């Protein structure tokens with residue numbers, strides 16, 4: 269790769285959404301050079317990129333967005349045409365145990381990256397045309413009761429350390445737009461699902477525990493609601509927002525599939541009963557549903573997220589394309605096949 273070719277910088281591309289996005293983007297735009305930088309924490313996995321690795325428009329470097337000297341050297345070495353910042357500590361339960369890493373990666377890391385981009389693009393006289401796209405979350409808006417949805421004008425009300433760190437990062441991103449005239453945009457999506465999601469999240473937990481005959485932990489009464497978005501639909505939304513979204517704007521991205529956690533667990537167990545009934549035999553259960561166990565609740569557990577995404581639909585013409593049951597089936601098949609591969613190793 270010629271380093272001075274214009275290059276789109278993707279951070280955190282070894283994680284779940286980042287790796288799916290790179291897979292999508294390198295195929296969609298074969299003439300755009302992608303540089304993926306990732307610290308490779310516990311949640312980053314280069315296996316997620318094994319199919320992408322050989323593509324001529326892709327390159328990977330290991331490093332931390334919060335390492336000022338290193339991130340500055342990236343902007344010196346490459347002609348970075350834009351940044352999409354996926355890099356983040358993302359797991360709510362971990363943030364409740366210890367929030368330090370969340371402030372370091374999500375707040376200070378984002379700030380260091382913004383600063384490096386700002387300095388480089390200012391020197392080039394292109395601060396207002398090279399874009400910084402922050403990947404954010406619907407959790408910044410807080411928690412809902414049974415009715416209503418978050419729109420882009422809903423005031424931020426983060427209620428756990430993870431969402432507080434993401435909200436804080438968004439404020440910094442916006443502030444660089446207002447203060448320095450930097451071209452910034454933010455997307456806030458609902459819960460993603462699909463292949464390559466880390467084991468710690470709800471859907472991979474349900475599938476892996478079921479296959480291993482372990483109890484499937486559902487926090488509290490299981491009535492908490494999340495809006496599920498298939499990761500490929502999210503990738504198309506990011507593409508549109510990065511290329512066509514208006515500067516200084518935020519865009520919500522939702523799946524339109526609100527599910528309680530207990531319904532989600534029951535649906536996945538039914539799919540597993542249908543497709544891989546044989547794996548339940550050693551555990552003497554008649555359905556994987558028998559493994560569902562209501563456990564102690566998450567502290568401060570947000571009750572319901574619901575996303576009003578009319579803005580991206582109306583302004584940018586996006587809509588989700590993957591049917592929820594199809595998406596769930598594809599996801600289940602991917603995890604079952606990964607699990608089978610591990611058994612034969």
Ligand SMILES: Cc1cn([C@H]2C[C@H](O)[C@@H](COP(=O)(O)OP(=O)(O)O[C@H]3O[C@H](CO)[C@@H](O)[C@H](O)[C@H]3O)O2)c(=O)[nH]c1=O
Pocket residue numbers: 358359360361404405406407457458459460468469470471473485486487492493494529566573
């Ligand atoms: C891991 C786990 C989770 N849960 C519950 C907690 C939540 O109500 C729901 C989903 O939990 P999680 O998969 O951890 O995801 P959640 O806390 O909603 O946050 C996700 O979705 C957010 C977007 O809404 C992202 O910003 C976060 O990075 C992502 O982790 O399932 C359980 O009941 N049992 C579990 O074992």
